[in-house]
Amino acid sequence: MEQKNKTVKTGLILLTALLFTGCITTGRHRQTAAIPVRWASHLDGDFSFSEKWSYGEWIFKNQFGQLVCDGWCPPGTEAMHDTDGRIIEDSLTAYYQLVDTTHYYYTMTTNDPQTPDTLWHTQAERSGHDTVTCYTDMYGGAYTTMHIQIIKNRCFPLIQLISPEPDGDRVFPCTGGSFAIDQTCWQQGILKAAYQFTFLDSAINQAFTRKGKIYAKIEDKSS
Numbered sequence: 001m002e003q004k005n006k007t008v009k010t011g012l013i014l015l016t017a018l019l020f021t022g023c024i025t026t027g028r029h030r031q032t033a034a035i036p037v038r039w040a041s042h043l044d045g046d047f048s049f050s051e052k053w054s055y056g057e058w059i060f061k062n063q064f065g066q067l068v069c070d071g072w073c074p075p076g077t078e079a080m081h082d083t084d085g086r087i088i089e090d091s092l093t094a095y096y097q098l099v100d101t102t103h104y105y106y107t108m109t110t111n112d113p114q115t116p117d118t119l120w121h122t123q124a125e126r127s128g129h130d131t132v133t134c135y136t137d138m139y140g141g142a143y144t145t146m147h148i149q150i151i152k153n154r155c156f157p158l159i160q161l162i163s164p165e166p167d168g169d170r171v172f173p174c175t176g177g178s179f180a181i182d183q184t185c186w187q188q189g190i191l192k193a194a195y196q197f198t199f200l201d202s203a204i205n206q207a208f209t210r211k212g213k214i215y216a217k218i219e220d221k222s223s
Helices: 004-025 089-098 183-187
Strands: 035-040 059-061 067-069 108-110 118-120 122-128 131-136 144-151 154-161 170-182 190-201 206-220
Touching: 035 183, 131 206, 154 190, 170 183, 170 206, 183 190
Parallel strands: 035 170, 122 206
Antiparallel strands: 035 154, 059 067, 108 118, 108 206, 122 131, 131 144, 144 154, 154 170, 170 190, 190 206
């Protein structure tokens, strides 16, 4: 049985990818600025955030030091707890066959006035010889995702709001900024980059900036 919480995570990743594709095909992509890529033989800076990790959504340690799912959990796991919330000893193996306790390493930092130096999980995928797209995961109540499509020597960033309200979805195009990529890592299949982008909230005619770093393995989806 596929783990339900992992299925939800995967579904949201696929949703964000499809929505980004929709932005391109409907012409919204053309509203965002084409930012030149600066290729660096070695990109300086602190990328130690890539050594930090978190468990998947809904995974926590209980008072007994056990990793447990508390939230949207696979069917059958609740019955494996005793009345105090401890996982029953003879159910431990079966429990962890259902509950995903993978270490998910952080691959992106972003800085904004509300949440400075926030760590994110981002996916990077190669869809062609000259095209790589990366996008942040949506989880934990986050309804926005940043997309950066890299085509040859230019990149096209945008932020998409996925609203639970009817007709509430919005796109914030990039109006300018900078993007640097470590060329050595790129040739090894790793996106190591530093960015600073300015986006426009057209509803209130106000610009805002996002700045940070990316360190993510590039998955090849071109075949």
